[in-house]
Amino acid sequence: MKTLATEFFKKYKDLIPDYEAFLDSIRGEIPTSIRFNTLLCDPFRLAEAMRSSGIELHPTPLGPDFWIAPSLAKPGNSIFHLCGYIYCQNLSSGIPAIVLGPRPGEVVLDMCAAPGGKTTQMAAFMKNTGRIVANEPSPARHPGLVANLRRLGVTNTIITAYSGQDFPLRVRFERILVDAPCSGEGNGRMGPSGELMGTSPRPKDLHGLQVRILLRAFDLLEEEGTLVYSTCTYDPMENEAVVDALLKARPARVVPIQLDIPHDQGIETWKGLSFSEEVCNAWRIYPHRLQSVGFFLAKICRR
Amino acid sequence: MVPAEALEGFLVFQRGATFYFLARESGEASDVTRTLKVVSVGLPAIRVVGRQFKPTSSLLRILSPWIKKNRVKLTQSQALELLSKGSISFPAGEDEKGYVLVETEHLVLGCGLLQKNVLRSQIPTSGASLSESAQVPALGKTIS
Numbered sequence: 311m312k313t314l315a316t317e318f319f320k321k322y323k324d325l326i327p328d329y330e331a332f333l334d335s336i337r338g339e340i341p342t343s344i345r346f347n348t349l350l351c352d353p354f355r356l357a358e359a360m361r362s363s364g365i366e367l368h369p370t371p372l373g374p375d376f377w378i379a380p381s382l383a384k385p386g387n388s389i390f391h392l393c394g395y396i397y398c399q400n401l402s403s404g405i406p407a408i409v410l411g412p413r414p415g416e417v418v419l420d421m422c423a424a425p426g427g428k429t430t431q432m433a434a435f436m437k438n439t440g441r442i443v444a445n446e447p448s449p450a451r452h453p454g455l456v457a458n459l460r461r462l463g464v465t466n467t468i469i470t471a472y473s474g475q476d477f478p479l480r481v482r483f484e485r486i487l488v489d490a491p492c493s494g495e496g497n498g499r500m501g502p503s504g505e506l507m508g509t510s511p512r513p514k515d516l517h518g519l520q521v522r523i524l525l526r527a528f529d530l531l532e533e534e535g536t537l538v539y540s541t542c543t544y545d546p547m548e549n550e551a552v553v554d555a556l557l558k559a560r561p562a563r564v565v566p567i568q569l570d571i572p573h574d575q576g577i578e579t580w581k582g583l584s585f586s587e588e589v590c591n592a593w594r595i596y597p598h599r600l601q602s603v604g605f606f607l608a609k610i611c612r613r
Numbered sequence: 614m615v616p617a618e619a620l621e622g623f624l625v626f627q628r629g630a631t632f633y634f635l636a637r638e639s640g641e642a643s644d645v646t647r648t649l650k651v652v653s654v655g656l657p658a659i660r661v662v663g664r665q666f667k668p669t670s671s672l673l674r675i676l677s678p679w680i681k682k683n684r685v686k687l688t689q690s691q692a693l694e695l696l697s698k699g700s701i702s703f704p705a706g707e708d709e710k711g712y713v714l715v716e717t718e719h720l721v722l723g724c725g726l727l728q729k730n731v732l733r734s735q736i737p738t739s740g741a742s743l744s745e746s747a748q749v750p751a752l753g754k755t756i757s
Contacts, residue, residue, distance in 0.1 A: 349675070350674055350675070350721075359719045359720075389692070389693075389696070389720065389722075390720070392696065392722075392736070392738060393670075393674065393720055393721065393722055393723065393736075394671070394674060395720065417645055438636050438675075439636055440636075440638065441636075441638050441645050441646060443645060443649065452652065452653070456653055459656070460656060460657060460669075460671045461671070461737075463656065463671050463674050463675045464656065465623065465634055465635060465636045465655050465656045465675065466635070466636035466638075466655075467655070468635070468645075468646060468649070468651045468653065468654045468655070469651065469652045469653040469654075470649050470650060470651060470652060471650075471652050472650075478648070478649065480648045480649075481644060481645050481648050481649065483645075
């Protein structure tokens, strides 16, 4: 039996601001969004070339690398995609790497890297210098990750396959991205009959796994380093509660994010639980604020 | 011929018949590479095919600014035909054979093999069904 989207999301009626607008926003498809691969091209010239071939492009709040391309129904079949000039990436998932802000020459860990959208985005920020460790514990997801790194011409990345929570403590990183395994509720859409689409069955004890991964990531962070924790879900137990567990267990702080992108702040209470005030510095991304999927992210440093 | 300076930034690793290019690192970055158990490294750059070295399409795209010879420029329709059919007839001189960089006016597509007036695509398409919707740009400047 199909689950209705309204039934599924009603648990968040008091959490999601302007809830009716949220429900309206998840009807139908999200407009196609793409990222320009600046490792291979100049974004302004690529925009010009794409427009000259009849592709409609609309700017986004994420800057000159991200575009909405409504006329590009199947971007994977476009020659721009084939040659590595573009990557199909939703806007929300482009934000964590922007917040992390890796720079040329730095040593960066992408703890849950497949399929490589954020890894390739960071490689572009770093101009293919320094080193990215793209860690992906699931061997089944390596082919997709490898294919994307190759297609986009990434040369500064090595792939490892450790469980995130067991990543060896022998090395330290200046920047770490934990795009944690999650229930993926943010991808949930409403089909033509109101049915819930785009989410898969939820694994057990995600909160525990997410906390273990985040604790290990923090232990791998250099003294002056920066860590971003993100998920594509609305569930506070996978978001604020995970970050709160880190704040209780380690000398960590959640720092404000200084970007002009539509968002809401993290929450302080949920179902009788209270979180640290600092958790409000985290961002919640909702599809009725930004034309994309639901997301959560927190920028974390050492105290 | 690619100038040596274009390759100075890479470490080269070999596994089987494939050479991988990894951006040269320094300081802590080199510790990372040495310390961890690595599954895959850098970009597959060159494959030994028979007695020849075949550059990958990925390598040609990143080195294209330095490549002055062995470039084949296709029209929009030729590019689409090459990518969808795998080969096209392409008149070439007796001495024009071997692996070439294939491009359109605006895009570097990747690697091709030119032999006896036939250009064969060496560009991985990953199952993409290129058609009219492939949208090869018709106007504008080179974007690389």
